[in-house]
Amino acid sequence: MRNGPDALTGAVLAVEGISDAKAVMHGPTGCRKNMVCFSRRYFTRVASEPKDVFDSFISQSDRVPYSDVSSMDLITGGCAKLAETIGEQPSDETVFVIGAPSTIVNGDPMESAVEKSGHTEGVYILDAPELSGPMCKGFDHALTQAVSLLVRDRREVRKDSVNLLGLNIWTKSWEAVLEELREMLSKIGIIVLCVPGAGSSCAEIASSVDAEMNLIMAPEYCSELSKFYAEFGIRSEQVGIPIGFEGTRKWISEIAGLFGKDPSPVIEDIDCRERSCAADLNAARFGHPLRGSSFCIEGDASLVIPMTEWMYSYLSVIPDAVMLSYGASDEQKAVLAEMLEGMGCSDALTKGPVDCEFYLSDGVDAKHMEAVGLCNKGVAISNPQPIKDFRPAQVIGCGGVLYLLDCLINY
Amino acid sequence: MESQIRRSLLERKGPLAVVTTCVPSMIGDNSKAVVERLAEETGRDIRLIDCSGVFTGDALKGREDAIDYLCSMVEQDVLKVPGTVNFVDDGFGRLNYGDNEKNILALFDIFNLKVETKLFYRCSSEQIRNAGKAEYNVLATETERSSDLRKKLESRGVTNYLRPLPSGVRDTFDWIKDTGRRVGMKDAAEKAIAAISKDYDAYVYRMRPLLSGKKVIIITGTMMPVQWAVDTLNDVGMKVVKVGIVRFEEDEAPKPTRPGVNVQDYYSMKDIPKDIEELRPDLILGHSNFRRDPGICNGNLPPETISYQGSYNLIRRVYNLLRAPSASGWEGRRFG
Numbered sequence: 001m002r003n004g005p006d007a008l009t010g011a012v013l014a015v016e017g018i019s020d021a022k023a024v025m026h027g028p029t030g031c032r033k034n035m036v037c038f039s040r041r042y043f044t045r046v047a048s049e050p051k052d053v054f055d056s057f058i059s060q061s062d063r064v065p066y067s068d069v070s071s072m073d074l075i076t077g078g079c080a081k082l083a084e085t086i087g088e089q090p091s092d093e094t095v096f097v098i099g100a101p102s103t104i105v106n107g108d109p110m111e112s113a114v115e116k117s118g119h120t121e122g123v124y125i126l127d128a129p130e131l132s133g134p135m136c137k138g139f140d141h142a143l144t145q146a147v148s149l150l151v152r153d154r155r156e157v158r159k160d161s162v163n164l165l166g167l168n169i170w171t172k173s174w175e176a177v178l179e180e181l182r183e184m185l186s187k188i189g190i191i192v193l194c195v196p197g198a199g200s201s202c203a204e205i206a207s208s209v210d211a212e213m214n215l216i217m218a219p220e221y222c223s224e225l226s227k228f229y230a231e232f233g234i235r236s237e238q239v240g241i242p243i244g245f246e247g248t249r250k251w252i253s254e255i256a257g258l259f260g261k262d263p264s265p266v267i268e269d270i271d272c273r274e275r276s277c278a279a280d281l282n283a284a285r286f287g288h289p290l291r292g293s294s295f296c297i298e299g300d301a302s303l304v305i306p307m308t309e310w311m312y313s314y315l316s317v318i319p320d321a322v323m324l325s326y327g328a329s330d331e332q333k334a335v336l337a338e339m340l341e342g343m344g345c346s347d348a349l350t351k352g353p354v355d356c357e358f359y360l361s362d363g364v365d366a367k368h369m370e371a372v373g374l375c376n377k378g379v380a381i382s383n384p385q386p387i388k389d390f391r392p393a394q395v396i397g398c399g400g401v402l403y404l405l406d407c408l409i410n411y
Numbered sequence: 412m413e414s415q416i417r418r419s420l421l422e423r424k425g426p427l428a429v430v431t432t433c434v435p436s437m438i439g440d441n442s443k444a445v446v447e448r449l450a451e452e453t454g455r456d457i458r459l460i461d462c463s464g465v466f467t468g469d470a471l472k473g474r475e476d477a478i479d480y481l482c483s484m485v486e487q488d489v490l491k492v493p494g495t496v497n498f499v500d501d502g503f504g505r506l507n508y509g510d511n512e513k514n515i516l517a518l519f520d521i522f523n524l525k526v527e528t529k530l531f532y533r534c535s536s537e538q539i540r541n542a543g544k545a546e547y548n549v550l551a552t553e554t555e556r557s558s559d560l561r562k563k564l565e566s567r568g569v570t571n572y573l574r575p576l577p578s579g580v581r582d583t584f585d586w587i588k589d590t591g592r593r594v595g596m597k598d599a600a601e602k603a604i605a606a607i608s609k610d611y612d613a614y615v616y617r618m619r620p621l622l623s624g625k626k627v628i629i630i631t632g633t634m635m636p637v638q639w640a641v642d643t644l645n646d647v648g649m650k651v652v653k654v655g656i657v658r659f660e661e662d663e664a665p666k667p668t669r670p671g672v673n674v675q676d677y678y679s680m681k682d683i684p685k686d687i688e689e690l691r692p693d694l695i696l697g698h699s700n701f702r703r704d705p706g707i708c709n710g711n712l713p714p715e716t717i718s719y720q721g722s723y724n725l726i727r728r729v730y731n732l733l734r735a736p737s738a739s740g741w742e743g744r745r746f747g
Contacts, residue, residue: 288699
């Protein structure tokens with residue numbers, strides 16, 4: 001049994017991560033309600049929030065509108081309801097229709113509903129997400145389809161410009177992450193044209209084909225998308241997710257190398273931040289007690305692998321159990337296995353959650369493990385979370401170090 | 412001073428402690444007379460804790476005065492409530508850490524003992540007055556200051572002390588046996604020991620091949636009991652080649668160890684390179700103050716040591732430290 005989010009969730013997140021697009025779900029309320037919560041919580045749109053507190057019940061939100069099919073509709077056909085739902089959407093909005101499992105299995109002809117709605121401009125039907133497939137694949141496929149529907153021809157190659165691929169609104173404090181990454185890249189003369197699925201607009205996606213290069217941060221979320229961009233002659237380079245000061249130094253140096261740029265202005269900033277942080281750890285003796293404690297970690301391979309390495313090498317905290325989300329590639333699994341063997345912790349791969357000091361996972365599981373006493377402290381490294389981060393609380397980049405130290409030390 | 416005391420008396424119903432600093436003594440305030448007069452006038456319980464350091468002594472003196480005052484609040488001849496126990500400690504720093512309290516409460520559950528009050532930690536004046544009603548008392552840590560507190564409380568009728576809270580498996584077995592005898596539940600004690608022992612033996616059996624033959628130096632202060640750690644490490648086949656005692660307080664004796672343990676009193680950080688050269692340890696355990704950058708595996712003793720869980724925590728910590736880098740990444744970056 002898998003508890004994690006599935007391909008349907010990934011597909012909805014891909015669309016809801018486009019700042020001016022909307023996912024319309026053809027399905028019942030049960031499939032839709034979590035999507036509303038995720039969309040509102042991780043990419044709040046001020047204009048979409050109900051004005052009246054009495055309208056704040058989930059079905060009143062205009063995020064992820066749905067056709068509300070019932071059991072009878074599954075017999076007689078729910079497309080009339082879908083047509084009505086599509087027709088209610090403002091005509092200037094880009095809409096992507098996603099089928100819920102029940103209507104997909106039922107084979108509802110959603111194209112006819114679009115025609116009947118009288119609202120065909122800017123309304124697209126996405127392929128059915130793979131039932132019970134991994135979230136990352138659902139995200140990748142839906143986003144690739146959305147991007148393919150939105151992009152125009154490549155007009156020019158904008159020198160020193162990139163698209164960041166693999167980030168999404170499930171990434172913890174993704175806005176803060178993007179701010180830090182954009183700032184670093186800008187300091188070495190590289191501009192970010194588009195981050196598909198993580199806040200970029202339809203127009204930005206349309207012009208993303210002008211980028212000189214794609215930087216792949218989480219390959220499991222963009223293998224299909226990077227192949228799509230390759231058809232436009234855009235090369236994609238895997239740079240990974242920067243975790244920790246050293247990881248961030250390597251990340252920016254590698255990118256600078258790809259573009260023939262000098263990374264030293266950013267490296268100096270990182271060095272300065274690291275010296276200050278290390279001095280704080282030393283001055284207050286906060287860093288020492290962490291040595292020799294242990295952690296379990298669970299999440300996407302692209303995040304878990306560098307984070308495990310950082311916990312071990314920077315803080316000397318030992319991995320007790322490392323669990324990858326569904327969808328990790330064989331290559332990622334092999335990298336992890338080799339890394340753990342080097343740490344003398346190969347057995348961490350074969351264990352499920354075990355009693356440990358720190359449990360790093362999505363915020364809900366982290367809180368749960370803490371509540372049931374399986375760890376001293378649960379640390380959220382990804383969404384979903386039972387709380388809202390009002391302050392930036394990212395795990396990526398230099399800012400991520402500070403958040404993680406706060407969690408690991410101040411409890 | 413007088414107006415502030417009067418205001419505080421209006422704001423609070425309970426006893427009032429008036430704490431002074433250096434300045435009132437320097438300018439010659441007769442705080443004692445003011446407090447005594449107001450106590451007589453209002454009929455309220457007001458005490459002076461004279462903490463004007465430059466005149467009355469160091470922090471310890473102020474602390475003792477405060478403890479004396481709190482102990483004087485304890486009412487004598489209070490009816491005992493069967494099956495209850497007070498925790499008594501100088502600071503509760505150790506007991507309040509992590510799972511320590513949870514682990515020790517599990518031990519008290521063996522004998523159906525319920526905790527009445529922690530003296531003196533987050534307890535009300537009502538609880539302090541009725542501290543004598545607990546059937547048993549137990550020191551959370553056995554230090555000279557805690558023992559001193561025990562004597563003061565005993566003089567107020569807070570008597571009948573169990574063995575101080577144990578660290579590690581062996582100490583816990585002794586504690587369970589002794590407590591079983593004291594509360595008349597020997598069978599429950601034996602049953603609990605058998606269950607713990609079975610689980611611990613299985614854990615040791617599993618960990619021994621990973622740790623056997625490794626040599627350890629423990630560097631600690633005088634407050635920390637150390638024999639339990641030596642015993643635990645021996646259980647998994649490790650060899651404690653030296654216990655170095657660093658002295659902060661000259662008059663506090665190191666915790667006792669059994670014969671055969673190589674103890675060096677008045678240990679210094681300067682001794683570390685020589686010991687690494689001569690004793691060839693695989694690991695140095697001790698507070699970070701004592702073991703700066705030794706160049707070999709090193710780390711703190713685990714903070715959760717109370718009860719038999721302390722042994723599990725120590726074994727797990729030692730296994731982790733032997734796999735950890737000898738210096739954490741951040742340590743190499745702190746000076747640029």
